[in-house]
Amino acid sequence: MTNHKDRNGDYAVATKRDEQARQILARKIAAHAIAEGDMLTAIPGLRLYRRSQPTPCASAAYEPSLVVFVQGKKQVNVGKTTYVCDESTFLLTSVDLPVVSQVVEATEEVPLLGLILKLEMPAVREILSQQEFHVREDSADARGMAIGVTSIELLDACARLVDLIDTPQDIPFLGSLIQREIVFRLLRSPQGKHLRAIATLGEQSHRTSKAVEWLRINYAKPLRIDELAAMARMGVSTLHHQFRSLTAMSPLQYQKHVRLHVARERMLNHGLDAASAAFEVGYESASQFNREYSRFFGQPPMRDVKARRQTGSATSQA
Template identity: 40%
Template sequence: MDLLPEMADLIARHAPPDLSRSAVPGLRLYRSDTPTRMVAAAYEPMLCLMVSGAKQTMLGDVVYTYRAGDCLVVSADLPVCGSVIDTPYLALSFDLNPVTIAALVLELGAPAPLDQPPPSGIHVTRLDEDLLDPLARMLRLLERPGEIGVMTPMIERELVWRLLNSRHAATMRQIGSAESRLSGVNRAIRWIIDNYARPMRIEDLSDMAGMSLSTFHRHFRTVTTMSPLQFHKQVRLREARARLLSGADGAAETGFAVGYDSPSQFSREYARQFGLPPARDAARMRESLMAG
């Protein structure tokens, strides 16, 4: 991992304060000099490299810890919580584009069987050395902005090709296939995220994913670590927390806005998820933000 010190220096110099995308399409940079509390985030399919420090990410009840030299492969759209636990925290992520993956899979030939089980939504491993060099070259483009337009697609293609020839090959092939089990689960996930306030029928989701009910339940849990009902509830409650923090509505109005018919049920489930009833949790979050 001889390239990590150089990459840490580049991230430290170029990481934007608001975690927005960098000048390189698909590339995000992350930096924190202090540990952070658990905050909600939305992950999309990506490859993330921890360059320095350490972080914990929670998906459902499963906690993933990764440190310098570890990579995180995300294969679906997932609502998570994350906290920096060791600093200086420096990391990067690059979007995994299904179109780019599909094009290279066609060139490689022999696509993976479409009926194979989907991969877990988050997978943490040590980064393969073959992946480090293209990621370092991607970062160096930040120092040579005139080359970004020409070089980024070439480096992205190399990076995807190396992932397709790595331990992550099965995951990559499923991300790139519109007919894979993972793609079917991701269609259901995206519907839940986009329609969290609406009633949800598991039968409709399984039809959307192109699976029987039992197969859908099994594969959905493999990807998300949760049942569809648990996932739906978590998406609703995270949206409710964001609304409460903004101060636009009170607890009862927020509960109705995210799809709850009963204020008491909303309050109970919210307190079970976040440790305090809605109004008290919102007040605590605002105090924490003001103190920070």
């Protein structure tokens, strides 16, 4: 029989191996992500990320993706739900979500470091369709975002993917293989149930994700909840429940958040005034837009845009 000392020793060894794997990945990311913010790589769907100081709250649009953090700490808010991400965690997003995020721990010596890998649902479905991939039945409602503890297997696969940046000739063949392994590791993790629910055709979560996608694309159109429910092939009350479970928001709140995010981006990057941005994203009243914008971002539209231009703030997913 294994005694407590043996179990504690095994745990200490496992923890040390996890920390070593995390440090290896951190060094590899730091070697490439030299500048602040996101860095695109030659590997399709992969970005690296560095932040050397805490940041104010910033709006962003998260797409289906995996974010692996290896240093620092970040807070991500979806609706009224808060996710705190540190060097031991990954963040899994399975549907498009408007979020507000903030780097809370980062320095020049120990910057926030991470990688962002876009997830393609057809690839997820292809892995799920393989007979050798068995999953447990789980009746829990799926979430559009989930946080988990990064395993040594996931860290190792991510490190090998980052290594391909130095051997671009290997990317076309090995890049897709390693990304498939990463998706496989995610699906096998406790958080995999959220990704499986979205990827599985016919599931309520998958049908709800279609309603989410429609709202994200057609945010400027009037919201008719009965038509949205018919599109998802479910009753209005069921859609409300599933939609809130998936996004932590009602359909109306989701539409409002997307409208405000898009309006802010257009004022920042396209020079629109508040009234023009409001009407472009579907508001019929500029005063209502100003009220909701101030409530959501903490200050009136043009004051907020001016402040962000002065600080050079930019939205980022990691």
